[in-house]
Amino acid sequence: MSTDILRNPPARTVQIVRCADYADALAPAFARLLAESTLLDPQTVAGRRVLIKPNLLTDRTPDQAVTTHPAVLRLVIRHLKSAGARVAVGDSPASAANIRAVLKRTGVGAVCEDEGVPFVSFEQEGVRACNVDGFEFAIAGPVAEADLVVSLPKVKSHALTKLTAAVKNLYGAVPGYDKTTLHRLYPKPNDFGRLVQAIWRVLPPTVSLADAVIGMEGQGPANGRPVRLGFLAASADPFALDIALCNILHLKPTSVPYLKGMVDLHKPELAGDQVDVASFEVPVGSHLLDLVPACLMRVAARVLWVRPRIDTARCISCGRCLAACPVHALARPDAQAHGIPVLKRQACVGCACCHEVCPQGAIRMAQSPALRLVHAFHGVD
Ligand code: SF4
Ligand code: SF4
Numbered sequence: 001m002s003t004d005i006l007r008n009p010p011a012r013t014v015q016i017v018r019c020a021d022y023a024d025a026l027a028p029a030f031a032r033l034l035a036e037s038t039l040l041d042p043q044t045v046a047g048r049r050v051l052i053k054p055n056l057l058t059d060r061t062p063d064q065a066v067t068t069h070p071a072v073l074r075l076v077i078r079h080l081k082s083a084g085a086r087v088a089v090g091d092s093p094a095s096a097a098n099i100r101a102v103l104k105r106t107g108v109g110a111v112c113e114d115e116g117v118p119f120v121s122f123e124q125e126g127v128r129a130c131n132v133d134g135f136e137f138a139i140a141g142p143v144a145e146a147d148l149v150v151s152l153p154k155v156k157s158h159a160l161t162k163l164t165a166a167v168k169n170l171y172g173a174v175p176g177y178d179k180t181t182l183h184r185l186y187p188k189p190n191d192f193g194r195l196v197q198a199i200w201r202v203l204p205p206t207v208s209l210a211d212a213v214i215g216m217e218g219q220g221p222a223n224g225r226p227v228r229l230g231f232l233a234a235s236a237d238p239f240a241l242d243i244a245l246c247n248i249l250h251l252k253p254t255s256v257p258y259l260k261g262m263v264d265l266h267k268p269e270l271a272g273d274q275v276d277v278a279s280f281e282v283p284v285g286s287h288l289l290d291l292v293p294a295c296l297m298r299v300a301a302r303v304l305w306v307r308p309r310i311d312t313a314r315c316i317s318c319g320r321c322l323a324a325c326p327v328h329a330l331a332r333p334d335a336q337a338h339g340i341p342v343l344k345r346q347a348c349v350g351c352a353c354c355h356e357v358c359p360q361g362a363i364r365m366a367q368s369p370a371l372r373l374v375h376a377f378h379g380v381d
Helices: 003-007 026-037 070-082 099-106 108-115 166-173 176-185 189-202 238-249 287-291 294-303 320-324 353-357 369-378
Strands: 013-018 049-054 086-091 119-121 127-132 135-140 148-152 154-158 162-164 206-217 225-235 269-272 306-310 363-367
Touching (some): 013 238, 026 269, 070 148, 070 206, 135 176, 148 166, 166 189, 176 189, 225 238, 320 353
Parallel strands (some): 013 269, 049 086
Antiparallel strands (some): 013 225, 127 135, 306 363
16 A cells, blocks of 8 residues: 555545553554554555654643553554654644643653654744645645654544544644634634645645543543543544544534535544444534624624633633733733733634643633523534
8 A cells, every 4th residue: 555545535444443541451452453454554654754743732741631642652653663664753732832841741752762763843844835725824844744644633622623633633734833823814613624624635645543542521622621432543534533533422523613514525434343432521612603694793703702711710820821822812910910811802713722721721711601592592512
């Protein structure tokens, strides 16, 4: 199998293997996943430049289930090296996160060092400018130049897109503050979803291996609760993988913005173990705004909104949320250089970037009363 075959068109098979933990169960489950899927076999990867892209959203420990577990990364590196690939690991954490702190706390820096593979920062290796489907953006040089991207998403709930997994992990191919700018330009969930789809179209072939042993539910992607999901999943089609995850987690794929319009084209073909997660809590999100015509947006935005709410008892006034906000909607109170941030409500576009970077879990994305009411009456999900 050549890497071209992965993309043109990508196989829609989604291989699933149960995996109870990151200790004894992991290595056999991972070996089974690769053997049964035949993804990443030596014929595919030998001699190729393979970039491994974990989800390194911010500086959290593996137990917090925000980032890809380092034990999964270690197995992927070892497999690829033994198959003859030229391996590097890279990512672009959320804009306010410090890359050194991220590598240390997530355990990813230690794994790269132990295994002798370089970690490439997407902010420091050049970019490739792209113009696709009406979207202008840049992707990091190490991603653009790879023969194959092995994406290692963590399966989590997400305040803006409900689910973050294989497709959304690829948004990390956009380096640094460009991500924040794109959030500002495309605040509506559906527009953001189309942007993520456009990014995927310009990437090299990808293989996604999803870490769903312990995922995150509730106020994801950074401040939710770790939840045992108990499986690994792999596919050469990130859309098929995410649609399969929706089915397992009992979410409507069409309620995830970046999956809209993809459900028929990327219908997953399931293989391996049957897995069903009875309960997985996701934020309701702001996707109702997508139903509102542009001319009524100003009026609708006054009553239908999702905005950050800061728990002042938890906030340590670190200022990361201020740095992450693409529209400067958070500010220190007057005359308090280190005070707890306050929200300029009219400016907020509900992108959840502040929520993603708060190290204290002090920011919750709250819905307006009107939005709660609509959801309660119509059961919109
Ligand atoms: S305050 Fe938070 S949710 Fe609102 S625009 Fe800024 S980063 Fe996005
Ligand atoms: S809300 Fe969170 S990110 Fe913002 S200043 Fe407080 S602790 Fe820091």
